[in-house]
Amino acid sequence: MKTTHLNPDELTGFIYSTLDDAQREVMNAHLMDCPICRTNLAEQEARQRQISNDLKAALNFASPSMQMNYAAIAPRLQNARAGWNIWLDRTVLVPTTLVLAGFIFAVLGLWHAISQQAFTTSQPLGVFPTLSCFFLALASVEQSDRSLSLQPRRAITWGVTLILWLGSAFIGLLDLLVLRDLAIMAVIAMDGRNATAGPIAIIAVILGAILYIGVIIGGAEYHFKNIGLPGSWKLFSITLLGQLFILILPYLIR
Amino acid sequence: MKPEVLIERWRAGDELAAEMIYHQHREKTFRLAYGLLGNTEDAEEAAQDALSYALLHIHQFDDRKSQFTTWLYRITVSRSRDILRKRRLPAYSLSSWLRDGHNATDFRPGPEQRTEKKENQNSVWDALQILSPDLREAIILRHWSGCTYQEIAEITNCPMKTAQSRVRLAYQKLAHILETVDFQQTAEETR
Numbered sequence: 001m002k003t004t005h006l007n008p009d010e011l012t013g014f015i016y017s018t019l020d021d022a023q024r025e026v027m028n029a030h031l032m033d034c035p036i037c038r039t040n041l042a043e044q045e046a047r048q049r050q051i052s053n054d055l056k057a058a059l060n061f062a063s064p065s066m067q068m069n070y071a072a073i074a075p076r077l078q079n080a081r082a083g084w085n086i087w088l089d090r091t092v093l094v095p096t097t098l099v100l101a102g103f104i105f106a107v108l109g110l111w112h113a114i115s116q117q118a119f120t121t122s123q124p125l126g127v128f129p130t131l132s133c134f135f136l137a138l139a140s141v142e143q144s145d146r147s148l149s150l151q152p153r154r155a156i157t158w159g160v161t162l163i164l165w166l167g168s169a170f171i172g173l174l175d176l177l178v179l180r181d182l183a184i185m186a187v188i189a190m191d192g193r194n195a196t197a198g199p200i201a202i203i204a205v206i207l208g209a210i211l212y213i214g215v216i217i218g219g220a221e222y223h224f225k226n227i228g229l230p231g232s233w234k235l236f237s238i239t240l241l242g243q244l245f246i247l248i249l250p251y252l253i254r
Numbered sequence: 255m256k257p258e259v260l261i262e263r264w265r266a267g268d269e270l271a272a273e274m275i276y277h278q279h280r281e282k283t284f285r286l287a288y289g290l291l292g293n294t295e296d297a298e299e300a301a302q303d304a305l306s307y308a309l310l311h312i313h314q315f316d317d318r319k320s321q322f323t324t325w326l327y328r329i330t331v332s333r334s335r336d337i338l339r340k341r342r343l344p345a346y347s348l349s350s351w352l353r354d355g356h357n358a359t360d361f362r363p364g365p366e367q368r369t370e371k372k373e374n375q376n377s378v379w380d381a382l383q384i385l386s387p388d389l390r391e392a393i394i395l396r397h398w399s400g401c402t403y404q405e406i407a408e409i410t411n412c413p414m415k416t417a418q419s420r421v422r423l424a425y426q427k428l429a430h431i432l433e434t435v436d437f438q439q440t441a442e443e444t445r
Contacts, residue, residue, distance in 0.1 A: 008426065009422075009426075012422050012425060012426055013422060016418070016421055016422050016425070018403075018418040018419070018421075018422055047429055048425060048429075051378055051397070051425065051428055051429065051432070052397040054377075054378035054379075055289075055378055055379075055382070055393070055394070055397045055398055056397065056398055058289075058376075058378060058379040058382075059285045059286075059288065059289050059394070059398050060285065060398075062284070062285055062288045062294070062297075063281065063284070064280065064281065064284040064294070064297070064298050064301065065294065065298065067298065068280065068284065068298045068301065068302055070272075070273045070276045070277065072302065073276070073302060073305065073306040073309070074269075074273075076306055076310070077269070077272060077306065077309055077310060078269070229411060229412075230411065
């Protein structure tokens with residue numbers, strides 16, 4: 001049983017039916033016994049009705065001019081229907097090209113890393129992972145910007161999301177190698193001995209791997225729930241730009 | 255003729271159906287854009303753009319997922335956001351509005367329209383222009399078009415809880431602005 005009077009937030013929530021069942025039950029019980037809150041609620045309801053009616057009246061009064069007519073758009077419709085091709089649609093072409101470029105460079109980067117044994121020894125990763133990360137980051141930023149004005153959720157969104165997620169998972173692995181090498185470099189620079197570098201590198205990799213697994217699994221869940229929404233593209237952009245920064249970090253330090 | 259029949263006929267290439275869809279939605283699309291943008295010129299541009307986009311991309315509309323109106327409103331909201339971003343309409347703060355005696359001329363309807371309106375409707379209209387675009391979208395969709403929270407979330411591309419809190423917040427801000435204006439007017443009258 002609620003003992004204090006209902007505050008404006010609760011009253012608004014009650015009027016707009018945004019409370020959950022439990023909150024509503026508590027408020028109903030309180031309203032039964034509190035004439036002050038009943039009066040406040042009635043005032044708020046009247047206020048809301050007035051605002052709603054005024055808003056409707058203001059908008060329903062407005063009318064478009066005669067210049068806004070079908071004839072003005074008819075030529076566009078006719079031309080577009082005559083030569084419509086999905087692959088020439090910029091909203092399809094740009095993200096597809098960017099993610100495909102990112103994907104191809106990722107495959108080349110993987111091939112280079114395996115052939116150079118970069119997973120087991122400290123070898124430079126080459127330019128392909130950086131290029132891959134750059135194109136994927138560009139795709140996610142482009143989608144993030146477009147999602148603010150994107151209308152339909154296209155089937156292509158799923159494809160782009162999948163490639164971005166796979167790409168960020170792969171680049172995350174390479175980032176771990178970069179962090180491992182940086183840890184070794186830092187220990188050698190500070191300590192001057194190679195002996196302590198091994199355990200430090202292992203600790204760095206373990207910590208990085210925990211973070212990596214968390215980001216990849218948590219990210220997958222988030223992207224699945226929010227596919228195509230600005231939040232998902234924003235998370236991809238932040239992740240990939242962060243990963244790009246880690247990839248170019250060795251070049252900045254040297 | 256039923257909207258779904260018209261959509262099917264337009265998909266099949268019947269241009270007369272496209273024209274009928276256009277006329278069925280012309281005024282509502284314009285009014286939504288007008289509410290979001292605050293002036294006729296921009297609203298017509300956004301509405302015209304939204305209608306032509308919807309008709310051009312009719313193959314992307316999935317009637318199992320939403321109603322055509324919801325989809326069209328989503329496009330209209332999106333086009334209105336584009337115009338707001340592109341033209342960088344000046345933000346109008348509450349303090350400057352109160353200082354100027356709430357003559358927000360940039361955003362209000364034309365003079366001939368304005369004279370026919372009641373004073374209280376004008377107040378709500380002016381107060382509406384002070385809200386942020388997100389809140390304005392939410393309150394207009396809720397009160398003017400009668401959308402559910404689920405539809406508002408779909409149209410404005412946000413989670414349902416966010417749509418709910420935006421509607422609530424928009425109402426609270428509108429009520430607060432109107433109360434402040436009432437208080438100031440009363441104070442001026444008693445001076």
